[in-house]
Amino acid sequence: MKTNSKIFLFISCCVLVLLALQSLNIGDNERTMAVIDSENNDGLIDNPKTAGNWNLEAIILVDDSLTGVGAQNWSWAVAQAWCSGAGTEGDPFLFENITITVDDASAGLAIRNSNSTTYFELNNITIVNANGDGLELSNVTNGVVGSSNFSLCGDTGLSMVNVNNTVIGSTYCLNNTVDGICAIDCNNVNFTVDCSNNGQYGLILSSCVNNTVILSQFIDNVEIGVVINEIAEHSLSEDNVITENTFEGNLVENGLDNSTEPNDWDGNEWDDYGGADKDDDGIGDTPYDISGSAGAEDALPVFSDGTEPPATPHNGGNRDLWEEMDPITQAIFVGIFFGIFIGILVISKFLQKIF
Numbered sequence: 001m002k003t004n005s006k007i008f009l010f011i012s013c014c015v016l017v018l019l020a021l022q023s024l025n026i027g028d029n030e031r032t033m034a035v036i037d038s039e040n041n042d043g044l045i046d047n048p049k050t051a052g053n054w055n056l057e058a059i060i061l062v063d064d065s066l067t068g069v070g071a072q073n074w075s076w077a078v079a080q081a082w083c084s085g086a087g088t089e090g091d092p093f094l095f096e097n098i099t100i101t102v103d104d105a106s107a108g109l110a111i112r113n114s115n116s117t118t119y120f121e122l123n124n125i126t127i128v129n130a131n132g133d134g135l136e137l138s139n140v141t142n143g144v145v146g147s148s149n150f151s152l153c154g155d156t157g158l159s160m161v162n163v164n165n166t167v168i169g170s171t172y173c174l175n176n177t178v179d180g181i182c183a184i185d186c187n188n189v190n191f192t193v194d195c196s197n198n199g200q201y202g203l204i205l206s207s208c209v210n211n212t213v214i215l216s217q218f219i220d221n222v223e224i225g226v227v228i229n230e231i232a233e234h235s236l237s238e239d240n241v242i243t244e245n246t247f248e249g250n251l252v253e254n255g256l257d258n259s260t261e262p263n264d265w266d267g268n269e270w271d272d273y274g275g276a277d278k279d280d281d282g283i284g285d286t287p288y289d290i291s292g293s294a295g296a297e298d299a300l301p302v303f304s305d306g307t308e309p310p311a312t313p314h315n316g317g318n319r320d321l322w323e324e325m326d327p328i329t330q331a332i333f334v335g336i337f338f339g340i341f342i343g344i345l346v347i348s349k350f351l352q353k354i355f
Contacts, residue, residue, distance in 0.1 A: 053097035054082045059106050060095075065113035074118060085120075092119035092144070099126040107136035107159065108150075114140040116164075121146070128152045133159040134173070141165050151175050156182045157198070164188055173198070180221070183208055185234060196220055201227050202250070207234035217246040218254070225250040228294075229258040236260050243267040244302075255290045262296035269302040277305045 064073045074093060077083045085093040100108040108127035114120060120140075125148040127134040134150030134157045137143065143166040150157035150173050157173030160183040169192045173180035180195030184206045191213045195202035202218035204227040205211060218225030225247045230237050237259040247254035248271040257263055268288075275286040284303035290296035 055099045055101070056082070057101050059102050059104055060098075060100065060109045061106075061112075062110070062114070063112040064115065064118065074114070074120075087118045087120065089119050089142070092121045092142075094121050094123065095125060096121075096123045098124075100130075102127075102130050104130065105132045105154075107133040108153075109134075110136040110138070111140055111143070112136070112138040114143070116141045118142060120144075123147055125149070130154060133157070134176070135159070137161070137163045137166070139163075143167070144169070146170055148172070149174075153177065156180070157195070158182075160184065160186050160189070162186065166190075168193060173202075179204055180218075182206075183211070184231065186211060190214070192216055195225075198222065201225070203227070204229070205237060205240060207231045208237050208240060209235060210239045212241045212243075214241070214244050217248075218250060219246070220249040221251070223250070223252045224256050225254045227256045227258075228263055228292075229256075230260065238263065240264065245269070247271060253291045255292075255296075257290045257292040257294040257296040259292075259294045259296075262290075262294040265290050265296050265298045266300045267302060268298050270298070273301050273303050275301070275303065277303050280304070 060077075061072050062074060062077045063071075066073050070076070074087055078085065078087075078093060082098055083093060083095055085091050087093045095109075098109075102108050108130040109122075109125065111120065119142040121144040122135075123144075123146050125135070125145070127150050129152050131154040133155045134153045135145070135148075136159045138159075138161045140162075141164040143163070145158075145167070146169045148171045150171070152174070153176045155177060156179045157176040158168070158171070158181045160181065163183065163186045165188045166186075167190045168181070169190070171193045173193060173195045175197045177199045179201045180198045181191070181193065181203045182201075183189065183204065186205070186208045187210055189208075189211045191203070191211065193203070193213075193216045196217060196219040198221045200221070200223050202221045202225045203213065203216075207230050208228070213226065226242060226245075228237050228240060228242075238261055240263040242255070242263065242265045245268045247268060254270055254272060255265065255268075257265070265288075270288050273284055273288050275284040275288070277283065278285055282302060282304050284301040288298040288301040290298065
């Protein structure tokens with residue numbers, strides 16, 4: 001009978017070890033899937049959608065410098081059925097689910113002179129086929145534009161002048177006659193956009209400081225994907241970060257930097273990168289040169305020549321997951337496994353007495 005008990009104890013210990021290893025693998029797989037899901041499996045934002053609920057056939061102009069009866073300022077806007085909120089950080093003025101169809105030389109939607117204490121959000125706004133710009137932001141701060149589509153416009157999809165502390169996220173500016181986005185004197189703006197198939201540039205930053213362009217794509221623009229330059233008697237264009245973006249098929253250049261000092265272009269994918277990746281780490285071995293007088297470069301171009309390194313514990317295996325756990329989590333895992341082991345011993349002793 002003791003032999004049977006020993007066999008049971010041995011099998012139980014083997015099962016415990018297998019469960020421990022499987023739990024680490026499951027955790028690693030779940031973490032990997034979370035990364036894939038967050039990037040939509042390709043690192044690009046979803047397809048554009050058309051807004052619903054409010055279908056307007058006239059331009060919307062909000063200018064908070066206007067006063068008097070009938071002035072179209074924020075007090076006027078919030079009285080409209082399609083605007084809500086209080087203009088505070090916790091409850092911003094909200095335009096949501098609006099489609100604007102206009103046949104006018106002006107912008108489909110314009111927000112001007114919104115001061116630094118006012119917060120606003122534009123979510124799921126669709127403006128297509130406007131004769132002028134799709135959206136105009138001028139002298140505004142504390143804004144968020146998300147899940148919107150400014151395309152097929154007669155000028156620029158999104159025109160920005162003196163815009164500060166604003167987020168432009170998951171926004172499409174496609175097939176516009178001039179540029180996808182034109183930003184002048186803009187500071188501290190984060191862009192995650194698709195600016196493709198435009199008649200001139202995907203995105204142009206003129207005399208802009210401390211902006212970030214990330215997880216965006218610039219594909220098949222007639223001239224250049226992203227341009228950074230400076231306007232005389234305006235500020236320099238400096239401390240801008242262009243990273244984790246895709247540049248492909250732009251006919252003249254993928255990127256151009258004519259600023260006084262080079263901006264940060266590291267970590268992008270370039271379809272015309274001519275280097276190699278001999279160590280198979282997914283980063284090109286030589287920098288990608290950015291055209292223009294600044295002498296900028298992408299020192300970490302994303303590139304793979306098609307071969308993959310051999311799998312190792314530090315290449316997505318169990319050892320990485322264990323090392324990434326903080327000491328408290330490690331102690332919990334050890335305690336659980338030790339408790340299960342003691343339980344198996346107690347059960348085996350009990351069975352030994354029975355049999």
